[in-house]
Amino acid sequence: MKKYDLLVIGAGPGGYAAAAHAAKQGLKTLLIEKQHLGGACLNNGCIPVKTLLGAAHFLQQIKKANLFNIKVEKAELDFNALLDRKNRLIKRLQKGIEIFLRDSGVETLFGAAKLLPGKVVAVSPPSRGVASASGSERTDLETSAEYTADNIILATGSLPGAIPNLQPDGQWLLDNIQLLQNKTIPSALAVIGAGVIGLEFADLYSRLGSKVTLIDVLPELLPQEDRAAVDLLQKSLERAGCRFLLNRKIEKAENKTLYLNDGQTIAAEICLLAAGRRANTDYILDPAVQKTAKGFVSVDENLQTSLSGVYAIGDLNNLALYAHAATYQGLAVVDNLRQKSPRVINQTIMPRVIFTSPQIASIGRYTSQCQQTPLSLLGRAQTENQTEGFLKLYTDEKDVIVGCVIVSENADALIGEAVALINTRTKYTDLKNFIHPHPSWAEWFGL
Numbered sequence: 001m002k003k004y005d006l007l008v009i010g011a012g013p014g015g016y017a018a019a020a021h022a023a024k025q026g027l028k029t030l031l032i033e034k035q036h037l038g039g040a041c042l043n044n045g046c047i048p049v050k051t052l053l054g055a056a057h058f059l060q061q062i063k064k065a066n067l068f069n070i071k072v073e074k075a076e077l078d079f080n081a082l083l084d085r086k087n088r089l090i091k092r093l094q095k096g097i098e099i100f101l102r103d104s105g106v107e108t109l110f111g112a113a114k115l116l117p118g119k120v121v122a123v124s125p126p127s128r129g130v131a132s133a134s135g136s137e138r139t140d141l142e143t144s145a146e147y148t149a150d151n152i153i154l155a156t157g158s159l160p161g162a163i164p165n166l167q168p169d170g171q172w173l174l175d176n177i178q179l180l181q182n183k184t185i186p187s188a189l190a191v192i193g194a195g196v197i198g199l200e201f202a203d204l205y206s207r208l209g210s211k212v213t214l215i216d217v218l219p220e221l222l223p224q225e226d227r228a229a230v231d232l233l234q235k236s237l238e239r240a241g242c243r244f245l246l247n248r249k250i251e252k253a254e255n256k257t258l259y260l261n262d263g264q265t266i267a268a269e270i271c272l273l274a275a276g277r278r279a280n281t282d283y284i285l286d287p288a289v290q291k292t293a294k295g296f297v298s299v300d301e302n303l304q305t306s307l308s309g310v311y312a313i314g315d316l317n318n319l320a321l322y323a324h325a326a327t328y329q330g331l332a333v334v335d336n337l338r339q340k341s342p343r344v345i346n347q348t349i350m351p352r353v354i355f356t357s358p359q360i361a362s363i364g365r366y367t368s369q370c371q372q373t374p375l376s377l378l379g380r381a382q383t384e385n386q387t388e389g390f391l392k393l394y395t396d397e398k399d400v401i402v403g404c405v406i407v408s409e410n411a412d413a414l415i416g417e418a419v420a421l422i423n424t425r426t427k428y429t430d431l432k433n434f435i436h437p438h439p440s441w442a443e444w445f446g447l
Ligand SMILES: Cc1cc2nc3c(=O)[nH]c(=O)nc-3n(C[C@H](O)[C@H](O)[C@H](O)COP(=O)(O)OP(=O)(O)OC[C@H]3O[C@@H](n4cnc5c(N)ncnc54)[C@H](O)[C@@H]3O)c2cc1C
Pocket: 009, 010, 011, 012, 013, 014, 015, 032, 033, 034, 035, 036, 037, 038, 039, 040, 041, 042, 044, 045, 046, 047, 049, 111, 112, 113, 114, 155, 156, 157, 158, 176, 197, 280, 283, 313, 314, 315, 316, 320, 321, 322, 323, 324, 325, 326, 355
């Protein structure tokens, strides 16, 4: 059995970053991936969704061209060409990861891994056609092989969750992976689950002309987010043609129709199931690796599982389901493998962005001390015909900035300043002495 310093299972943003970091530091590292480099984020999450949203939001801007005194006769989207561009981009970024891994000294093996007792990882050849579809050069496996290492990082992510009696059929009821392959824009789209995935897809398809109905069991949208921010988003989506049915349960789905517990029926050409995620753990055949009640892998503060030397990072541990969280965790675990006293893996300052129109970006803690600046006060926003949104900065009792919420079209770019302010424990009064360029979006922080 071949022995490595580190085995990493799963080449998503957690696994490939961890493997590259380890190999660069001289650890003999094997990365095992059963499908495509880049994981859910690159192949059916962050990147494809944002590529499509980019086009949808551009189309929306064109429709508002008159605000800039521009006359546009007709703007038409070639949806199939857009899907081709999305697929080409994915391939290009996969290639980038492949080169990055190679240059970092990682050995990459395409195959399906199984974690067996005794820290043995058995890898069998990937199912036919899967690995070649990634466009990556790969280490071919003719037969199964076994590997071992002192340390193993599990980075196998999460999969679309299912709800009782509603299993995606690949025809009408689709998960996010299947919907991203769909070649037409449905006239009516039903979305089960108005969480982040549901909202981003609802935003996308409503801007492309679909009538979208979102159904959620919860009485309010995005309970973890700022209420005023969520209200602005909901109103914007309603203007785009979305309908929200909250506090509803789905009794059954039949003949392209959802039957709700309040007696309503929702007919739709396509239905997206976006009701949460489940951990990808089927391959963990060692019972020493314990799971949480929700089926994710239990970890301690160092992200070590109940089995010494085996770590779980990214979506698999359910601590924060973001690509940047997976990467951060992967790098931190590798750093700690090299040190005698592990550093604290602090994830309290985790930024997040919902890439709708407007976007909602948030970070840190919300305290009772909050400074709010409406977007309408920002000169640059006025030049761009954008006035709906706000910036909130939260401070602690010592005036240190500890939290931020931004609602605007480009909140993803702006939250970077809040990341720096919070991590450097900047005081609100000091921020007011920083010079921001005029007329810029960054000036919002100085107002
Ligand atoms: C529609 C959608 C949009 C999203 N948008 C964003 C966004 O804008 N920003 C953001 O931060 N996050 C976003 N996310 C979340 C983000 O994609 C995940 O948090 C991130 O991909 C998790 O990374 P990971 O490395 O933990 O796992 P994954 O990316 O899921 O990668 C796991 C990898 O493990 C492989 N694998 C699984 N089992 C095995 C096995 N037995 N053997 C070998 N390999 C295996 C899989 O093939 C996969 O490549 C989005 C998710 C979705 C679904």
